[in-house]
Amino acid sequence: xxxxxxxxxxxxxxxxxxxxxxxxxxxxxxxxxSGKTRALTYRIAHLILYHKxxxxxxxxxTFTNKAAxxxxxxxxxxxxxxxxxxxxxxxxxxxxxxxxxxLFSQIYKNITKKLWIxxxxxxxxxxxxxxxxxxxxxxxxxxxxxxxxMDDSDVQSLIKNIITKQLKLDEKKFEARSVRYEIxxxxxxxxxxxxxxxxxxxxxxxxITEIYEEYQAQLAANNALDFDDLILIPVRLFEQNESIxxxxxxxxxxxxxxxxxxxxxxxxxxxxxLSTNDEPNKKEWNWKDxxxxxxxxxxxxxYSFRMADFTILLNFQSDFGDGLxxxxxxxxxxxxxxxxxxxxxxxxxxxLIENNTQRIDxxxxxxxxxxxxxxxxxADNEEIEAEFVINKIKEFRRNNPELNWGSFAxxxxxxxxxxxxxxxxxxxxxxxxxxxxxxxxxRQEIKDAIAYLKVISNPSDTVSLLxxxxxxRRGIGKTTIESLVTASQELGVPLWEILSDETSVSTIAxxxxxxxxxxxxxxxxxxxxxxxxxxxxxLLQLMEQSGYxxxxxxxxxxxxxxxxxxxxxxxxxxxxxxxxxxxNSIQDYLATASLSSDLDDLREGQxxxxxxxxxxxxxxxxxxxxxxxLEQGTLPHMRSLGDPLSIEEERRxxxxxVTRAQEQLFLTHTKERFVWGNREGKIPSQFLEEIPQELVTxxxxxxxxxxxxxxxxxxxxxxxxxxxxxxxxxxxxxIFGEGEVTHILAGxxxxxxxxxxSGLGQKILDPTVAPMERx
DNA sequence: ATGACGACTATTTTT
DNA sequence: TAGTCGTCAT
Numbered sequence: 001x002x003x004x005x006x007x008x009x010x011x012x013x014x015x016x017x018x019x020x021x022x023x024x025x026x027x028x029x030x031x032x033x034s035g036k037t038r039a040l041t042y043r044i045a046h047l048i049l050y051h052k053x054x055x056x057x058x059x060x061x062t063f064t065n066k067a068a069x070x071x072x073x074x075x076x077x078x079x080x081x082x083x084x085x086x087x088x089x090x091x092x093x094x095x096x097x098x099x100x101x102x103l104f105s106q107i108y109k110n111i112t113k114k115l116w117i118x119x120x121x122x123x124x125x126x127x128x129x130x131x132x133x134x135x136x137x138x139x140x141x142x143x144x145x146x147x148x149x150m151d152d153s154d155v156q157s158l159i160k161n162i163i164t165k166q167l168k169l170d171e172k173k174f175e176a177r178s179v180r181y182e183i184x185x186x187x188x189x190x191x192x193x194x195x196x197x198x199x200x201x202x203x204x205x206x207x208i209t210e211i212y213e214e215y216q217a218q219l220a221a222n223n224a225l226d227f228d229d230l231i232l233i234p235v236r237l238f239e240q241n242e243s244i245x246x247x248x249x250x251x252x253x254x255x256x257x258x259x260x261x262x263x264x265x266x267x268x269x270x271x272x273x274l275s276t277n278d279e280p281n282k283k284e285w286n287w288k289d290x291x292x293x294x295x296x297x298x299x300x301x302x303y304s305f306r307m308a309d310f311t312i313l314l315n316f317q318s319d320f321g322d323g324l325x326x327x328x329x330x331x332x333x334x335x336x337x338x339x340x341x342x343x344x345x346x347x348x349x350x351x352l353i354e355n356n357t358q359r360i361d362x363x364x365x366x367x368x369x370x371x372x373x374x375x376x377x378x379a380d381n382e383e384i385e386a387e388f389v390i391n392k393i394k395e396f397r398r399n400n401p402e403l404n405w406g407s408f409a410x411x412x413x414x415x416x417x418x419x420x421x422x423x424x425x426x427x428x429x430x431x432x433x434x435x436x437x438x439x440x441x442x443r444q445e446i447k448d449a450i451a452y453l454k455v456i457s458n459p460s461d462t463v464s465l466l467x468x469x470x471x472x473r474r475g476i477g478k479t480t481i482e483s484l485v486t487a488s489q490e491l492g493v494p495l496w497e498i499l500s501d502e503t504s505v506s507t508i509a510x511x512x513x514x515x516x517x518x519x520x521x522x523x524x525x526x527x528x529x530x531x532x533x534x535x536x537x538x539l540l541q542l543m544e545q546s547g548y549x550x551x552x553x554x555x556x557x558x559x560x561x562x563x564x565x566x567x568x569x570x571x572x573x574x575x576x577x578x579x580x581x582x583x584n585s586i587q588d589y590l591a592t593a594s595l596s597s598d599l600d601d602l603r604e605g606q607x608x609x610x611x612x613x614x615x616x617x618x619x620x621x622x623x624x625x626x627x628x629x630l631e632q633g634t635l636p637h638m639r640s641l642g643d644p645l646s647i648e649e650e651r652r653x654x655x656x657x658v659t660r661a662q663e664q665l666f667l668t669h670t671k672e673r674f675v676w677g678n679r680e681g682k683i684p685s686q687f688l689e690e691i692p693q694e695l696v697t698x699x700x701x702x703x704x705x706x707x708x709x710x711x712x713x714x715x716x717x718x719x720x721x722x723x724x725x726x727x728x729x730x731x732x733x734x735i736f737g738e739g740e741v742t743h744i745l746a747g748x749x750x751x752x753x754x755x756x757x758s759g760l761g762q763k764i765l766d767p768t769v770a771p772m773e774r775x
Numbered sequence: 776a777t778g779a780c781g782a783c784t785a786t787t788t789t790t
Numbered sequence: 791t792a793g794t795c796g797t798c799a800t
Contacts, residue, residue, distance in 0.1 A: 436789085613789095675786085
């Protein structure tokens with residue numbers, strides 16, 4: 001049994017305390033590069049190995065599929081190392097290959113396969129595969145277990161259709177994009193259409209409610225859910241059905257949440273329900289053999305546009321703690337040692353983030369020596385900027401044989417910024433990969449193929465059905481389709497029912513009768529074999545027998561060839577999925593496909609230069625990082641200028657970028673840049689000024705830094721109004737009314753307060769500015 | 776029923 | 791600028 005502690009030896013005291021945590025609530029405040037993934041994975045291993053927890057009772061929620069996969073892999077590795085010594089009394093690396101393989105497959109079967117590790121969305125979709133048929137929405141609508149998941153573009157066109165065709169609204173006044181955002185926001189706050197209306201009773205709110213209603217009706221008619229529903233429906237189901245909640249509460253005895261600062265209201269609600277069984281009285285909570293363990297860093301909260309709310313993290317201790325005097329220290333651990341970056345880089349990051357007011361104070365301690373200074377480069381335009389970056393990469397490679405192309409990352413604010421870098425990399429014959437942006441599953445041919453599978457799995461999915469009805473062309477025209485759709489709407493049945501009834505088809509459709517019947521027969525053949533035929537086989541045969549492949553072959557253009565290749569790539573992906581998961585469920589595959597981004601496909605150690613947005617870069621690290629486009633209007637993004645809260649989020653984004661670098665960091669900006677077809681003059685990002693000059697070498701000869709002195713006078717002015725605040729202070733705010741201070745947010749030079757107002761929730765206020773006083 | 780062309784517009788980040 | 795959308799002509 002002594003061998004079981006070998007992984008504990010690799011931890012610092014705080015990490016070890018976190019890993020050893022067994023029952024009850026714990027918040028781990030984990031700075032960038034402080035080894036939080038290690039703490040998470042080792043804790044899971046520790047729960048199983050030491051506390052003998054059944055893997056089936058562990059729920060670990062991550063933010064991306066990639067993080068989930070990595071966590072599984074690392075858990076497997078930890079187990080393999082422990083078991084190698086226990087079983088063979090040898091280190092894992094010294095075992096024969098077949099022994100290693102055996103060990104890993106055993107671990108997969110007994111451990112990893114049983115663990116509930118995944119994103120909120122994938123875990124919820126799994127729960128819904130069991131229980132969605134027990135759910136009724138407020139209008140009594142129901143869903144079946146074979147529900148489809150609508151992707152973004154499906155949702156977009158559905159909503160657009162409702163606005164223009166059904167409700168015949170002015171597209172200018174109600175654009176699909178913003179209505180969709182509004183509906184998504186409502187769902188993420190847990191609001192039904194009726195509840196939304198109550199909060200937004202004015203004209204615009206009424207119309208949006210109407211669209212929301214209709215949208216829900218159509219989702220139900222398609223037996224489909226959108227991304228938000230995947231979380232919202234389990235929450236509703238748990239609220240309306242005690243025994244279902246009881247079942248899952250009992251299932252998930254140990255709950256772990258990664259990136260807790262990125263959770264939103266409804267995700268929090270899900271975690272709360274599962275963890276507390278919705279027992280309102282804290283004294284009744286039974287932590288015996290149960291835990292809730294969350295890891296996060298408020299400074300890396302960059303998803304507020306997706307309703308992420310890091311005050312949820314700030315509230316963790318009061319939400320889940322017992323409130324006893326020593327609760328604060330018992331339920332929180334800070335990981336402050338950074339194992340990733342050189343001290344220079346860390347100092348820059350610390351100074352930068354100090355300018356934020358909304359944060360928990362946290363000092364990252366360097367463990368890796370000072371390193372080279374940061375280099376700041378000012379370019380005339382984005383072409384020169386790209387040239388500089390690529391030249392530097394070449395230079396680095398020449399001078400440092402230990403680096404490969406995979407050691408470099410170019411990080412930017414928006415996908416659109418990748419272009420000039422790509423061009424140069426191509427010209428220089430440097431291998432690179434772009435992460436994010438266009439998704440594999442967003443390609444037309446892939447969506448077509450997936451739509452075939454969706455209709456096989458869920459014939460009510462009219463959105464998918466309409467997509468493939470005349471794809472490839474089989475002579476079913478617009479008018480025919482329209483009358484079929486009208487018929488289905490009038491009868492209130494799914495389009496598929498009309499199509500599969502020969503009498504109806506021959507009555508409604510003219511010339512197209514024959515092809516429709518043929519099409520329906522084809523699909524029916526495979527529907528009948530859904531349990532017996534491998535998914536990949538279904539896909540391939542459908543693509544062949546529908547004539548999809550033939551049509552692409554006939555075209556013979558380069559584009560068509562590409563598409564063809566992609567269809568076969570999809571086939572391979574399905575094969576691999578079936579192999580990996582040992583599942584032949586078409587629904588499992590479709591869920592995975594709908595919920596995967598190509599961030600997940602990023603393969604590390606590929607020896608390619610990585611290009612990606614700052615958002616995609618979270619959680620990654622590279623020896624050499626180029627953070628480009630540091631200009632006002634680029635980073636911080638134009639839409640954040642003028643709004644202090646948004647600027648803070650942009651600053652966190654910049655902070656995430658800076659903290660990706662291990663050895664060397666480059667910051668670049670341009671004097672002018674092409675924006676929407678116009679050349680625009682650019683001034684350096686305010687964030688550049690916030691990084692201490694002594695850490696930076698630059699190609700800019702005379703530095704104009706008047707601004708920093710301005711902001712420091714402003715700061716000293718603010719501190720004069722400083723009073724010392726304490727948690728529990730009651731205040732009166734001239735707009736929000738009476739409230740209570742729940743947190744002191746010390747942000748270096750500024751201090752903010754989190755104040756809870758009854759009915760309004762928690763707000764973050766700057767006491768030196770806000771119209772408030774202590775009472 | 777299909778393709779081509781031109782006009783238009785939208786500019787953030789993603790499960 | 792570039793991608794999308796709709797209209798027009800075939």
